[in-house]
Amino acid sequence: MTYSRPRVSIGVPVYNGERYLAEALDAALAQTFRDFELIISDNASTDRTEAICRDYAARDARIRYYRQPTNLGATQNYNRLFDLAQGVYFKWAAYDDLYSPNFLEQAVAVLEQNPEVTVAYGKSYRIDEHGRNVGYEPVDLNLRQASARARYAAYHRRFQQHRNCNAVFGLIRANALARTPRIGNYVASDEVLLGELALQGHIVELPEAFFYRRDHPAMSVRAYKKLSERIAWFDTSKQGHLHLPHWEWIFGQMAAIKRVPQPLMDKLACYWELRWWFPRKRRYLYNETVEWAKNRLRPLPLPIKQFLHAGLRLVRRLGQAVGLFRPRAEKRSSTS
Incomplete structure (x- = not known):
């Protein structure tokens, strides 16, 4: 042949x-x-x-x-x-x-x-x-x-x-x-x-x-040990810009599931598999969300920014209350 x-x-x-x-x-x-x-x-x-x-x-x-x-x-x-x-x-x-x-x-x-x-x-x-x-x-x-x-x-x-x-x-x-x-x-x-x-x-x-x-x-x-350096290694146009790598990973997985033809119930089961990653990535996802929100808030008038920042602090406290986030004062022991 x-x-x-x-x-x-x-x-x-x-x-x-x-x-x-x-x-x-x-x-x-x-x-x-x-x-x-x-x-x-x-x-x-x-x-x-x-x-x-x-x-x-x-x-x-x-x-x-x-x-x-x-x-x-x-x-x-x-x-x-x-x-x-x-x-x-x-x-x-x-x-x-x-x-x-x-x-x-x-x-x-x-x-x-x-x-x-x-x-x-x-x-x-x-x-x-x-x-x-x-x-x-x-x-x-x-x-x-x-x-x-x-x-x-x-x-x-x-x-x-x-x-x-x-x-x-x-x-x-x-x-x-x-x-x-x-x-x-x-x-x-x-x-x-x-x-x-x-x-x-x-x-x-x-x-x-x-x-x-x-x-x-x-x-x-x-x-390239810093995350910002790694991102710039992937794409030089991202140098110095806001980046949300953990959210991009989640959305990338969702887009892959959407692209591949499957029966509806199988597709839903695949989306369901992503649930395991939210607890594992929760701190990264939260921090990226906050950075994204701050970036969007910059052009807004000061009173609106203060109001929304207060909302973000409230979300943070609620997350700490239910164990999603560690309080800022708490440090992980270097020997643990």
Whole structure:
């Protein structure tokens, strides 16, 4: 059987990745499955990234290199790769991560033989900045339940235990990914994407293919420790603006449920699963709501602002009275 387009598209988003980029590209080119294209989107790097990419592209016709004139943020850089992709299946491959040579071969086999599967991901290990294996990193996102509502419930139970999103670097059915907004411009949008892909179909772990997540000081979660910095990393246009990441996560989940066709009762059951997150996120949601309200109040006359601020203080006291919020004077012990 012959195909007019590559079976697989590998998308590599990169910004100033000179230290690890060549190793990541070598991991792609070492795959035993050969029918793929490799697309690199360079987010206006200022180091040797461009030279490395052009050198690899000159040596292998499967590689296409694109450079952004300015840094657009991670969200647009990730999503542009999918817009440029031609493959039946798609995989994001970070510039600093690795995967075993049999990864594509095994993942393609699973997706070809099981049309109900939307994502096939590898067992995950963590490596350090020198490439040394420092431990197994369980993903635990095998979602093979027959119904979308059952998979979505299992997805939420799993994310309540731990927030590992390495499955987003698995091989994804392109027509399923095309029905989503892809990566959102807010923190933890990859969790929302995995939830929508679980609503569309099964997510499976490959037992003998491996993904190696590199932990190093320049990785985004370590380099951008403040929430405001992380948000600007996702979307540079949000720098200095009001942001509501926890509300965006909630609304992202609701929009995903709405998009995926399901019977009404199943859809309502999926919305009901979100109830577990409101107690867990209550302080963040409350604080974001207050910040949003303050932002809206700024242009109002002073007497109206004073009245509404009094209302917000009343809500806070009521929340403390019923145990939703800890009083400001109360401090959590550093030894607890």
